[in-house]
Amino acid sequence: MTPDRKRIYGYLAEFESAAALYQAAARVRDAGFKHWDCYSAYPIHGLDGAMGIKRSILPRLVFVGGLTGFVTAFVLSYATQVVIYPTVVQAKPANLFTIPAFFPIMFELTVLFAGLTVLFGLLALIRLPRLNHPLFESRQFQRVTDDGFFIAIEALDPSFDTQETHTLLAEIGGANIELVEEEDDDG
């Protein structure tokens, strides 16, 4: 990889509406690109299919998280109340039949652990926090959180070509096509 090449992040193209972005996404997908993304101010429903993105694996992580919380709560309450130091309060026994009294805490910790897994699992999956990104160098990209619809194809992609990708983006209706470059601090 040449030092010049390293600085190119990819192409950024603007589209005029959600419908246009949707149509264009299907074309980019069919062209066989892998490292690219559609950007919008709100989630566009159906775009996952148009882009060929699989369903998120977050629910599986959360299931494991919830299960961990459930087991933690059970062990915490059973071990401390029945095994380590059985205390009889208000004549309530401390044995196997005490378990129903632990249900509320088991429920709460299931929800708590699952909820924390949602947050941290999500951050891991979308690779945030990441405060700097080459796309932030683009002036027009600032409109993405307002009313802009963009497609960015990364130079990292094997199908990427400075000429052909530009032509493709123009063909599928992209406007303001811009070559986004990374600040090359190493060079």
Place this chain on the structure above:
Amino acid sequence: MSSTTQTAPEARTDIKLPVLERETLILQGRSYQWITERVCGILENKQPLLWWWIFIPCSLMALIGVGGGLVRLVATGVGIWGNSNRVMWGWPIVNFVFWIGIGHAGTLISAILFLTRQHWRTSINRASEAMTIFAVICAGIFPAFHVGRVWFAWFLAPLPNANGIWQNFKSPLLWDVFAVSTYFTISLIFWYLGLMPDLATIRDRCKPGLRKMLYGLLAIGWRGGNRQWSHYEMAYLLLASLATVLVLSVHSVVSFDFASSVVPGWHTTIFPPYFVAGAIFGGFAMVLTIMVPARAIYGLQDLITMKHIDNMAKIILLTGTIVGYAYLMELFVAYYTGAIYEMDAFKFRIAGPYWWAYAVMMSCNVLSPQIFWFRACRENLWVVMFVAMCVNVGMWFERFVIIVGTLARTWLPGDWKTFSPTLQDVMLFAGTIGLFLALFMLFLRFLPCINIAEVKWTLKESDPHHNDPLIPPDPGVTLIPAYQKEYSKS
């Protein structure tokens, strides 16, 4: 006849199915840009003078009431709070249940209405989630200091004490600790997750500088790519489902504090659903109390429309009626079981020295929402605000009736006493009202009070297929125009 050659029967064109059109949620065909401008404008422009007129007195109230009150309490001892007597003890618990209940509407709007695909929630969910968090903060103050020596409040956490004895996990009070802290954490995650794209919007609008850096840090680099949105939407759905069961459980657990005791008037199975309905009822009243003025002050009439207010009024009517049913059912069950102590407890509530509190509760919570049966009342903002205020008062008195009205006559005559609040009680309650409003004012000042991304999503043109020529309008349907009340003046 094989099924492969069969064709679908010809669609009948002579029958037209009347279908009621959906009401538009965002009025006057506002654009994406208008929504961004209007919501971000609130925190980018100078605040109206009224903001200061509310913020300064409220923060003073919070400072003197909560700050000063707690310093005085801790420095002197909980005796000045009246905690040495079981009846006097009641007021902080009343406030705790009151505030924690307020929070429930926020979670209901953000979670249950999300799962049931009620798109009108998008305009009000941010503010009501903020309200949830501030209400839970206010609620948390009471039990934390009610334990007596606040520096031992960590005894509530599941850690063994010096003798190796653990907390009593069979106690509803410990369940409560888990329920409320989980509720706060999940609400905070939910709120922050919703805020992330909107914080990025503000970041992208800021000029380079400290402000941009701070919002940029909070937005943690959100870019709005669909590969992010895809996971994000799944996360939101999961959190909504978790919060749905959570919101139903939290106030149930709070009600266990009472229901699992053996005190007449408390020991009833109706408590969990009754408390949850009451919490949602009181919470929606608080949402209206805050949002109706905010909408007028910041000119958000096209985002928070009369439709939103109408829907909230209907929920208040429904939950208010459920609460009324619970009040009557309590009385009926007390009579029907023939338990004399139970009956006496209710006689004491209705005709005892606290009859006025019972009357306030009944008229504010059961009677006042009934005027929402009339459309004209739901459309008159003064009436809506009046009812919301009534419900705020009524729900506080409901907890007063339940807690003080019961503790005043428990089993031991030695405990019998007539309640009168101490200075400390009044200071702390007033202080939390100030704290709640001051925090809400800060929220309006620094964070987007409307969920920009979700509101944009409800616009017609946000659906990639909204103008698809391949999907023609259904010929078998006649659209009946929706009834839409609009305020032309904005």
